[in-house]
Each structure stands twice: as structure tokens, then as C-alpha cells.
Amino acid sequence: MATTMAGTAEDTTTAEYAARVEHVSKSFPAPGAPGGRQLVLDDITLDVAPGEFVTLLGASGCGKSTLLNLVAGLDRPSAGTVGTDGRPALMFQEHALFPWLTAGKNIELALKLRGVGKPERRQEAERLLELVRLKDAHGKRVHELSGGMRQRVALARALAQDSRLLLMDEPFAALDAITRDVLHDELTRIWRETGLSVLFVTHNVREAVRLAQRVVLLSSRPGRIARQWTVGLPQPRRLEDSAVAELSAEITEELRGEIRRHGQH
Numbered sequence: 022m023a024t025t026m027a028g029t030a031e032d033t034t035t036a037e038y039a040a041r042v043e044h045v046s047k048s049f050p051a052p053g054a055p056g057g058r059q060l061v062l063d064d065i066t067l068d069v070a071p072g073e074f075v076t077l078l079g080a081s082g083c084g085k086s087t088l089l090n091l092v093a094g095l096d097r098p099s100a101g102t103v104g105t106d107g108r109p110a111l112m113f114q115e116h117a118l119f120p121w122l123t124a125g126k127n128i129e130l131a132l133k134l135r136g137v138g139k140p141e142r143r144q145e146a147e148r149l150l151e152l153v154r155l156k157d158a159h160g161k162r163v164h165e166l167s168g169g170m171r172q173r174v175a176l177a178r179a180l181a182q183d184s185r186l187l188l189m190d191e192p193f194a195a196l197d198a199i200t201r202d203v204l205h206d207e208l209t210r211i212w213r214e215t216g217l218s219v220l221f222v223t224h225n226v227r228e229a230v231r232l233a234q235r236v237v238l239l240s241s242r243p244g245r246i247a248r249q250w251t252v253g254l255p256q257p258r259r260l261e262d263s264a265v266a267e268l269s270a271e272i273t274e275e276l277r278g279e280i281r282r283h284g285q286h
């Protein structure tokens with residue numbers, strides 16, 4: 022079932038897309054701006070194919086999170102339509118786990134909300150913790166876990182929603198470089214094992230190139246699709262791979278140009 026916002030709902034047995042963004046614009050009230058509104062996204066058209074991993078890259082404030090929120094259905098576009106294959110799962114920089122619950126119970130709560138019966142919840146939570154390589158964390162409370170472990174639990178909880186599309190907004194930005202590197206590997210492995218579609222927001226060019234099959238660069242003020250790159254490099258990749266570094270340099274140059282054009286920084 023494909024759900025479409027600001028458009029007509031469409032039934033599809035085999036979805037042709039995980040997310041479809043068509044001619045989407047978004048403006049917010051802004052006192053002092055011409056017409057009293059600030060145009061943040063301008064005529065964005067973007068599909069995420071089933072099973073595809075797309076990173077959305079752009080300078081700070083260009084509208085990446087705004088676009089992700091629209092795909093998540095947390096907000097509505099001012100113009101255009103957004104459709105997804107079912108309800109997406111979300112993961113943010115802040116883990117947003119309930120601190121009074123254990124890691125396992127945080128995941129079981131997501132399973133409960135999905136309608137999974139009590140006897141299966143514990144077993145499924147353990148399977149998901151194993152998938153994120155946190156087999157022994159079921160009984161641990163959030164404060165007992167490191168930042169990286171918390172993000173693993175948050176990922177397991179997102180996976181518990183059994184969505185076909187995972188939306189990630191800078192999920193590893195607050196982690197140290199080594200932990201982030203390990204989680205890149207884990208995310209790539211989980212994406213390949215599950216066949217999920219992923220739309221991943223970042224302003225880190227190397228992270229975008231390391232993870233994605235396609236990198237979409239947004240321009241700033243207003244956000245428009247400036248350029249896209251298909252990343253054909255074999256997975257798993259390393260941040261220090263020369264091909265990753267080369268493509269990152271090319272994209273960084275383009276991003277610099279965008280920032281210069283819009284007079285930021």
C-alpha cells in the first residue's frame with residue numbers, strides 16, 4: 022500500500038518506489054521575508070527505489086531535515102506530493118529511547134505498537150538486538166550504554182517497526198569517528214541483509230559516499246536538487262578507500278560552489 026500525502030492514495034501490490042517526492046516545495050512563515058514566508062524547498066522531485074540506499078547531502082540549513090520530515094509524514098508540503106510504500110521508520114541523531122525502560126523493553130514497545138503479541142515480543146527483540154550485535158544488552162538501561170550502543174538500540178527499535186523504508190537524519194553525527202566508522206559497517210550489512218530502502222541525511226560528504234548507492238546534493242536557499250551521483254563502488258567500502266576519497270573530493274568541490282553561490286559561511 023503506497024500512501025500519498027496531498028495527493029490520491031494508491032494501492033500497489035509490488036511498489037514501484039519506496040518514496041516518491043514530486044514537485045515538492047515547502048515554505049515557512051518568516052516575518053520580514055518577502056510575502057511573510059521563507060521558501061525552504063523548491064520543486065524537489067526524487068524517487069527512492071525499493072531496496073535503494075540514497076544519501077541526501079547539503080550545507081547546513083539547506084532543507085535536508087525539512088525534506089526528510091515531509092517524507093516521514095511529520096509535515097505537509099506547501100506544494101507537490103509525497104508518497105511512501107507504507108509507513109517509514111525514523112532514526113535521528115538523538116536516540117530518543119525511553120530512559121526508564123531497558124534496551125529490550127524499548128524495542129518490545131515498538132513491537133507492541135505494531136501489534137506483535139506478548140509471547141513473540143521478547144524473542145523478536147532478542148533477534149533484533151543480535152542483528153545490531155548487542156546480544157547481551159536486553160536487560161541494560163539506557164544510561165548503562167555508550168553512545169554507539171544507544172544508536173544500535175535505536176536502530177533495532179526502528180527495524181522493529183518492520184517498515185520497508187528507513188529515514189535517518191544524521192544518526193551518527195554525535196559519535197566519535199571510530200564508533201561512527203563501525204556503525205557505517207553495521208548499517209551497510211543490515212541494509213544488505215534486510216533489503217530495506219534507506220534515505221539518509223548528512224552534511225558529511227565522505228559518509229554520504231561511503232554508504233550510498235546514490236548521493237543527492239541539495240543547493241541552499243531555497244533547497245533544490247543541484248546534482249546527483251550514482252556510486253557504483255563495491256560494498257563494503259572504507260572511508261579511506263582512494264575511490265571514496267576521489268568521489269568525495271569531486272562532491273566537496275561542487276558543495277563548495279553551492280555554498281559560495283548562496284553566500285553562506
Ligand SMILES: Nc1ncnc2c1ncn2[C@@H]1O[C@H](COP(=O)(O)OP(=O)(O)OP(=O)(O)O)[C@@H](O)[C@H]1O
Pocket residue numbers: 049050061079080081082083084085086087088224
Ligand atoms: N518549523 C519551521 N518553521 C520555520 N522555519 C523552519 C522550520 N523548520 C525548518 N525551518 C527553516 O528551514 C531551513 C532549513 O532547515 P533544515 O533543518 O531542514 O535544514 P538542514 O539542511 O537539515 O540543516 P542542518 O544540516 O543544519 O540540520 C532553515 O532556515 C530553518 O530555519
